[in-house]
Amino acid sequence: MSRFLYYLIFMNMLAVIMTPVPRLLLLRSGDGALSAILLSIVAGVLFTYITVSFFLQFPGQDFIQLLKKHTSNWVRIPVTLFFAFMWFVAGIITLVMTVFLLITFLTPEMSIYTITLSILITVFFGVLLKSKSVLFTLEIVFIIMIPLFVLMFFKLFTSSELDLDQVRLAITHINTLPDYTSFTSSTFMFMGSANLIIYNKYFKEKHHISKGALVAITCLGIFLIINAYLIPIGYSGFDKVHQLMFPWTSSVDAVRMKFGFIERVVFIFMFLFVTISFISMIVHWHVAYKLVLSVFRLKILQVQQQNYTPFLIAFVFCVIGMWITIQATQYDLYHYSMYYYNILPIFVAIFFLTMLAIKRGASS
Amino acid sequence: MTTDNSKQEMPIFMKTITKILPASFDVLHVPITFEGAQAQLLFLKTVVDGATLQQTIIKPFYELADEHKFAAYIKGLPNRIDIPPTDDLITMLTSGFVLIYVEDTYSLLEIRRLGNTQQNETFVETTIHGSQLALSEDLETNISIIRQHYHQSSLYVESMQLKDKSNMSIAILYDEDLVNIDVLRRVKERLDSLDEPLIQSSADLAVRLTRRRFNLFPTSIITERPDRIIYNITGGKIVILADNSPFGIVLPVIFFDYMVSMEENYHTYFISLYNTLLGWFGLMMCLVLPGLYVAITAYSPEILRTELTLTIAGSRIGVPYPSFIEAIIMILFVELLTEASVRLPKSINAAATTVGGLILGTAATEASLASNILIMVVAIVAISTFVIPINELSFVVRFLRLFLLVFTALFGMVGLISGMLLIILHMTNLDSFGEPYLRIAWRSKRSEKKVNQE
Structure with missing residues (x-):
């Protein structure tokens, strides 16, 4: 497996803090969240395995090319648009959540327009880059962030504020039946490999998916889902944690760094996760943009050799993102993103069916 | 006659x-x-x-x-x-x-009358342990210098003449076994299609070699050091020398090449590692620090620990305008100082720097037009700029920190993160003669220098 694939998968796992997933899980902590999480780990690793081994059969080809080659238009266009919608909404959820977090914790007196604009300017340029450049940026951001990750986990797991009894209490609820929304939302964490539908174009070498890779993905997944689910419980208590609007960030604010320039470690984490959410938005919207571009390429926007359709698409993305961010309330965010996670199984079903169709088409 | x-x-x-x-x-x-x-x-x-x-x-x-x-x-x-x-x-x-x-x-x-065949002393990229002599101003002398540093039969020298009014003769040097053929082809195509009325020096040529007109980052290194030229030739890069110019052009480059000081090759492992880290630290400092100051004083003072926040706020007592204005005035002032010390004759140089730096800095704080902390920030920024090994990059950094400052003034802490990402995104999207400009090559140092294709 190419190292960039790991980055894509890990990015999705890390960005989960900047999505409503932690709260959706904690809301159901008494009714089957933990068993759903365990189930989702199995499902997620299986999804990763199937997706990656599918794309390994077609090195250097993205999903758009495969669809064009092996299926007819009436399959290709709806599927592409549906996928574009899914990726676009994934980006929107991260955007709205990031803006809400920033306005709550970092810059409360700034206007929501300004904050959204500051994010969208960079995302606009990021979306329009070459796919290869997006991957390079992803890698560089990861390298820069590694020391912060180490610091973060060290601080989180060693702090005296962490109450392990509460964690044990949460674990006792493992025997309840898994909950549907918890299952789908925590599976979302493992779906980073689905980004291959565009980025597979740059994975030209013949790779194979090794057991070690799967184990690494599983371990990191478990580690990060514990971080997203059990850490807030450990800091805020099992009974009250679901009352917090941003449970992860609020809970982690308990950690202090005694001798640092920055006393409240949560700001370092904010810095880390805001950066991750930027890059996650860019990756998701880039996929959505490429998918839309494969369906629409307006001839009117052709000026000499330059076609301005990409700019239009990215601009429309940003405008919709801006509009939704301003309209949405915190309740809307959690409410509608729940629907999004609930339809993820439909996406997976369609995804696998088209894979099957492509495979049929390729072998015949 | x-x-x-x-x-x-x-x-x-x-x-x-x-x-x-x-x-x-x-x-x-x-x-x-x-x-x-x-x-x-x-x-x-x-x-x-x-x-x-x-x-x-x-x-x-x-x-x-x-x-x-x-x-x-x-x-x-x-x-x-x-x-x-x-x-x-x-x-x-x-x-x-x-x-x-x-x-x-x-x-x-x-029977040509040769120009200045004397090797100049290193002037732009000085080192302590490295060679103290730079290239000369004569093309053939320079080629002979390189040949004498690099005794390989595979060193290939191609000479050609530019078609502009100066009719400058240039030489393209590379190691035949190591060079990337695609890059070489692109460079030659570009040289052939050059359409400029007048090209006077190798720096001029280097700028013209890039296809894009509005550029911020240079896509080639201008160097005066023979050892850097050899280092890059062994890395499979192409060097262009121009007549009457004491600088060579190294192509293609990746961003990390700008952070290599030749000094690093002349020290023990840990010393050179330490120097490299120091360089990167300096780069980050002079990029981020002014923006960080504005973000912390104007937008999110609660980030720092309380005592530090109070110290900063205390030192800003009496400053009549927002920290953005304060910072931009002082940064511009330091920029002027740096420019002045480049332009001035060497004998007046020291006096100007002393008067400008010391006296104005003290006066500004005493008149409470700038806070003490900002003076410190500006001084650190100015010093860190000189740590960057290649001069071209420090010009870019000087521009970028103004950009980051404005971005932060507009958008606060998020603006700083956003601006940094924007810079990284821009760099990853650039290419130098077809090679990606910024990307991490996970290989040993020796092969990392090579221009690899991925």
């Missing part, structure tokens, strides 16, 4: 050439006769080396005193070439060739 020696008729071809050449004072037509032997010379006095001409042409003529023997002698000279087409011939005459007519045949001899 074309002599009309009536004894000797000027041959027709030479006549036409003389007509094309302007009638300036340094165009010389010299017929020489001795005991029945005859020869005619045509050259430009100011570009031809008189002593060599005397030694190798005129003296033998009188010693041999025989036209046939002299013609044979001329044919045997190593710097003789056959007559090229007229247009080229004219250019060659203006660059130091001598047209000689003897025994009904024409020959062209290169």
Whole structure:
């Protein structure tokens, strides 16, 4: 497996803090969240395995090319648009959540327009880059962030504020039946490999998916889902944690760094996760943009050799993102993103069916 | 001063050439006769080396005193070439060739007066342990310097002339076994398609080699150090040398090349690692610090621990305007100071820096027009800029920190993160002659230098 694939998968796992997933899980902590999480780990690793081994059969080809080659238009266009919608909404959820977090914790007196604009300017340029450049940026951001990750986990797991009894209490609820929304939302964490539908174009070498890779993905997944689910419980208590609007960030604010320039470690984490959410938005919207571009390429926007359709698409993305961010309330965010996670199984079903169709088409 | 020696008729071809050449004072037509032997010379006095001409042409003529023997002698000279087409011939005459007519045949001899063949001392990229001599200003001397540093038969030197008004001769050097053929092809295509009226130095050429017009980041390194040139040639890169310019152009580059100081090769592992980290720390400091100051004072003071926040707020007491204005004034002031110290003659330089830096800095805080902490920030920023090993990059960084400052002033802490990402995104999207500009190459140091394709 190419190292960039790991980055894509890990990015999705890390960005989960900047999505409503932690709260959706904690809301159901008494009714089957933990068993759903365990189930989702199995499902997620299986999804990763199937997706990656599918794309390994077609090195250097993205999903758009495969669809064009092996299926007819009436399959290709709806599927592409549906996928574009899914990726676009994934980006929107991260955007709205990031803006809400920033306005709550970092810059409360700034206007929501300004904050959204500051994010969208960079995302606009990021979306329009070459796919290869997006991957390079992803890698560089990861390298820069590694020391912060180490610091973060060290601080989180060693702090005296962490109450392990509460964690044990949460674990006792493992025997309840898994909950549907918890299952789908925590599976979302493992779906980073689905980004291959565009980025597979740059994975030209013949790779194979090794057991070690799967184990690494599983371990990191478990580690990060514990971080997203059990850490807030450990800091805020099992009974009250679901009352917090941003449970992860609020809970982690308990950690202090005694001798640092920055006393409240949560700001370092904010810095880390805001950066991750930027890059996650860019990756998701880039996929959505490429998918839309494969369906629409307006001839009117052709000026000499330059076609301005990409700019239009990215601009429309940003405008919709801006509009939704301003309209949405915190309740809307959690409410509608729940629907999004609930339809993820439909996406997976369609995804696998088209894979099957492509495979049929390729072998015949 | 074309002599009309009536004894000797000027041959027709030479006549036409003389007509094309302007009638300036340094165009010389010299017929020489001795005991029945005859020869005619045509050259430009100011570009031809008189002593060599005397030694190798005129003296033998009188010693041999025989036209046939002299013609044979001329044919045997190593710097003789056959007559090229007229247009080229004219250019060659203006660059130091001598047209000689003897025994009904024409020959062209290169007797060029060489420019400054002295090796300069390193001036831009100084090191403590590395070589103290830089390139000279003469193309052939420079090629010979490189050849003497790099004894490999695979070192390939191609020379060509630019088509602009300066007709500058340039040399492309690379190791045949290591060079990336695609990049070489792109560079040559670009050189052929150059359409500039005048190119004067290698820095000029380096800028023109990039296709995009509005650039911030340079896509090649200008260096004066022979050891850096060799280091890059062994890494499979291409070096372009230009005549009359003491700098070489290294292509293609990745961003990390700008952070390599030659000093690092001359120290033990940990020392050079420490120096590298120091360089990167300096780079980050001078990029981020002004923005960070504005973000912390104006937008999110709660990030820092309480005592530190109070100290900063305390030092800003009495400053009448927002921290953005304060920061931008001081940064611009330091920029002026840096520019001034570059432009000023060396003797006044120190005085200007002292007056500007020390006195104005103190006065600004005492008049409470800037906080003490900001003066510190600005000083750290100014110093860190000089840590960056390649000068071209520090110019870019000086521009970028203003950009980050404005971005932060508009959007606060998020703006700083956003701006940094924007810079990274821009760099990853750039390419230098087809090679990605910023990307991490996970290979050993030796092969990392190589221009790999992925």
